[in-house]
Amino acid sequence: MPTYLNADLHCHSVVSDGTLEPEALAARARANGVELWALTDHDEIGGQHRAAQAARTHGLAYLTGTEISVTFADTTVHIVGLGFDAGDTRLAQGLAATRGGREERAREIADQLAQVGIRGAYEGALKFVGNPELISRTHFARFLVESGVCRDTPEVFRKYLTEGKPGYVPHRWAALGDAVRWIREAGGIAVIAHPARYKFTATEEYALFSEFKEHGGQAVEVVTGSHTAAEYVTYADMAREFGLAASRGSDFHSPDESHTDLGALPYLPGGLTPVWDLLEARIQPAV
Template sequence: MSAGASYNAVVSTLNADLHCHSTVSDGTLSPEDLAARAANNGVELWALTDHDEIGGQLRARAAAHAHGMAYLCGTEISVTFAGETVHIVGLGFDPLDPQLIDGLARTRGGRELRARDMAASLAKVGIHGAFEGALKYVGNPDLISRTHFARHLVEVGVCNDTSEVFRRFLTEGKPGFVPHRWAGLGDAVHWITEAGGVAVVAHPGRYRFSPTEEYALFTEFIAHGGRGVEVVTGSHTSAEFVRYADLAIELGLVASRGSDFHSPAESRIDLGKLPPLPAQLTPVWQVLAERVQAPTAA
């Protein structure tokens, strides 16, 4: 289901947004509303990348095609590396691949127990009913997360915004933080690549790694078959655009671009509003040209 030669060229200026979240995980808009927003913002190639979940893929693809956008299947898998939660975006895979489906289901497992432990921890500092409150924001109960707790704490007036909630309660060492052991890095990369997709390290500038730890992450990622890095993304600064563009060239990685959009009220940047990839990079959509699903394939 190729989108044709336009994706087979090195088109760094293509308005591709390959990282965002819907109500199927921790976003506030449905796949259909996200597609409409992306199209209105000029996105030409789109991917929905819900956390550890591909249940919204068929809806997202149909909505993308209805708005004239090309589509790549996507997800964002949580992994544990060197004691840190790292996110690996998968793009262009077969959403019916049984190994991927099973792996994501196992990764989602344990979120409810973790959420109940978070609520119990918050209750110890006087914040009661947080689990029930967070559930009101959950579109998919299998994917209850810190973001849903944050929205509840803003609603009840504990904090002014979700960023304050994370700073005060939901990061390591704070009252509501409960760690969760996710998939292994090799597992996530294997699931994606065996399903025909490309694995991409998401927003590497967000992780609290030393230079040595970051190098180890990318070395192991590549050894497992990982091929890409998110260079232009909503949480990166302009200096980090340059830094990870240089890293992509140094390590021979393809480059991805995605807003990491979750909500009109919460996200740093809107769908489709990022600057283009640096021209010297190989875009991930070039190596996935045969996996891009054009509107005519709907």
């Protein structure tokens, strides 16, 4: 079995809320030394064929991927799916249902922004959307920067679109058990994405990991773009405690917005089972 040290199994293209085409992401991953790659667009698998083809062109081993939005403890949590059959009908239907509420939510966001004097936000956000079914807060943030309301996207999320600020509209996503089941039934492995981002209490986090494991989840992102070095250690310990494999991914969205580039993360800590070891049969080899 090939040994993959520089695996990047979490990034986004214009098919969801990234700014690069799948082909450009594959080229960037290859240039940055990535050996095993996955495109994980939000609640969408429409870019998988293009990504797999681009990976072959650039000599990258490839795993299918997606990132599913779920609601857990009144918080949006992301579950990455890896190595599934991209033609699976039940997975596609589940993702379509999850995407379904985004337009209504986006119009509510625009209405709230209009109430504080920011008009035309829905139409402005649409200019940044590659896939209208996946309009999100990120697209509104890009509009607010382009229109001069904020200097950059971190300022947007300090002043708008987050709980307690103008433009915040909660959305109920898929259930945790449903997301894990869709991934498993399509032949893939479910992964808790960037767990440190959720700011759960210790009790809530333990409940998330416990329920995830009960539903058949098998891995957690230990090394990811939003984790600190101390959090790598914390979630390596959580992986061991819950018997989960470890994943690694930059969560790259854009050359202009992402703090961590494709392939730029440190390697996984020792003593863990890399998630790709469990997916050996599902890896599309580099040509």
